[in-house]
Amino acid sequence: MRLYTLSKRHFVLVFVVFFVCFGLTVFIGIAGPNVIETSVARTDLNNSLKLKPFNLSSPPLSTYNQQLWLTCIVELDQHEGSLKKNVTMTVKVLGVVKDGSTPYVNNQVHNRTRLLSCAQKCSEIIVAHLGYLNYTQYNVFVSFEDLNKLTYTIQNITFTWKTYNPTFSQVEIWFRFVFVVLTFMVTCLFAHSLRKFSMRDWGIEQKWMSILLPLLLLYNDPFFPLSFLVNSWFPGMLDDLFQSLFLCALLLFWLCVYHGIRVQGERKCLTFYLPKFFIVGLLWLASVTLGIWQTVNEVHDPTYQYRVDTGNFQGMKIFFLVVAAAYILYLLFLIVRACSELRNMPYVDLRLKFLTALTFVVLVISIVILYLRFGAQVLQDNFVAELSTHYQNSAEFLSFYGLLNFYLYTLAFVYSPSKNALYESQLKDNPAFSMLNDSDDDVIYGSDYEEMPLQNGQAIRAKYKEESDSD
CATH class of the missing domain: 1.20.1070 (Rhopdopsin 7-helix transmembrane proteins)
Known part of the structure; x- marks a missing residue:
């Protein structure tokens, strides 16, 4: 080596x-x-709109966007302490085709429970993730069923589209x-x-x-x-x-x-x-x-x-x-x-x-x-x-x-093999040089390793010459 x-x-x-x-x-x-490209859709809420579903349209997409995430952050009034509550979320994903129609993605409405965790601010909730993109645009309908049961007033819900930067x-x-x-x-x-x-x-x-x-x-x-x-x-x-x-x-x-x-x-x-x-x-x-x-x-x-x-x-x-x-x-x-x-x-x-x-x-x-x-x-x-x-x-x-x-x-x-490895490999077939036929695990490597290949080669050639002369 x-x-x-x-x-x-x-x-x-x-x-x-x-x-x-x-x-x-x-x-x-x-x-x-940047790896991730984001597009924010901010929604101001009041009591009359709290229970209505949100109709969100993604930005135009291409195959270079690779994947699509939709996340949301619930913004509450300033409060002390922490809040953890399970929230039921209904999601319907539709793909927009060239003629403007919007067929269902997987042809169903999805009901999921997400944990709303808030301290000074609430953690981000991932609404949906598409691992590959079949359409150039998506419409997503999102509704929350349990937000009206919170003890704190909801100021805003911020939705964010995340895709790979083309x-x-x-x-x-x-x-x-x-x-x-x-x-x-x-x-x-x-x-x-x-x-x-x-x-x-x-x-x-x-x-x-x-x-x-x-x-x-x-x-x-x-x-x-x-x-x-x-x-x-x-x-x-x-x-x-x-x-x-x-x-x-x-x-x-x-x-x-x-x-x-x-x-x-x-x-x-x-x-x-x-x-x-x-x-x-x-x-x-x-x-x-x-x-x-x-x-x-x-x-x-x-x-x-x-x-x-x-x-x-x-x-x-x-x-x-x-x-x-x-x-x-x-x-x-x-x-x-x-x-x-x-x-x-x-x-x-x-x-x-x-x-x-x-x-x-x-x-x-x-x-x-x-x-x-x-x-x-x-x-x-x-x-x-x-x-x-x-x-x-x-x-x-x-x-x-x-x-x-x-x-x-x-x-x-x-x-990789060293430059003189070929010469040493060729000598292995000669019984006089059986010492070279050992695996590299059996060789003792000296401290003066820069000079050893040359010195060993010279010694081996001299020994081979002596044995040839004696024969």
Whole structure:
């Protein structure tokens, strides 16, 4: 691997290039458009209008708007203390077609109960969410049945339409396309560098990179433009499936590498891979189940929210947190044990230090991005449709994609074979050089690693010459 031939200056340069590429992506995102476009419809109320339904017309829409949310905020008179009350809401969604007619969306009227929670001001209520747009405009009729039972006077109800900004959608298409092309190039170059080596000679990191890079290609979703060409929920769900598959594969990669560095020889499926697949598989199953559950139900009911409408949501949340905690504890155990057992082996120690340092940087940046995106509410009951409305600018979107892409590109560069790897591979067929036929896990890596490849090559050639002369 190129990792063994890099000097300290090269390692510093690798991290500098990683930060420069990531920072450039963030700066481009900061200069980019806002992700969410809003349109406010403010309604002044009095006692005679309180119980009448509201007839709301959305702004003109295109496929670049991607999704549509309708939210409302109830404004009460100033009061001290808090208020929590269940409010029954009736919603009827109609799509406006070219001839001006308004057919029902899903051909039914939806009755839902929402929690009205007020402290100094009331929290936002999501009235409806459309995951894909079949019409260029929508009319929504909303009525509340229990507002007249409140002990406080209602001043206003503010309705807000939220859609993706069409300009951001174009930026997203272009950047996804750029990352797809870059990932394809990196994948081909990495595969080309390993083509002359048998798979049994690959290190565990190289084997995993050959899996992660194609999954990164799916994570960037080359099929994303289909969501603008096909009025269907399928492209969006396919994107969610690809993202969850890549992220869980990355979690599995960390477990296997930190454990595999310590385990020499054959790694049995039953004892080595099965426990890791079981833990990560549960995380993947929970995330995919929630995503598909939300998508399928929203197709039949735009007012559906599994956080509010499903009694099993709390159980699913507890299950996910328990499995995530088990994963974190298992990973920390493998890291601590690997560092304690292998810290006196410079060759293996270099692999541990590099992967741990780069992964730690990526995790810290991810935590910072999540905190800036969600604030202190990151651990609260956010649900799938609500998460997308919290993007404030393109930087928050591009930072996630740029971070993971550049992380994998850096690993692919460092784990690719070095320039002199071809010569050493050719010598492995000679019995005189059987010492070179060991796996890279069995090699002891010295501190003067810049000079070792040249010195070892010279010593091997001298030994081979002596044996040839004696024969």
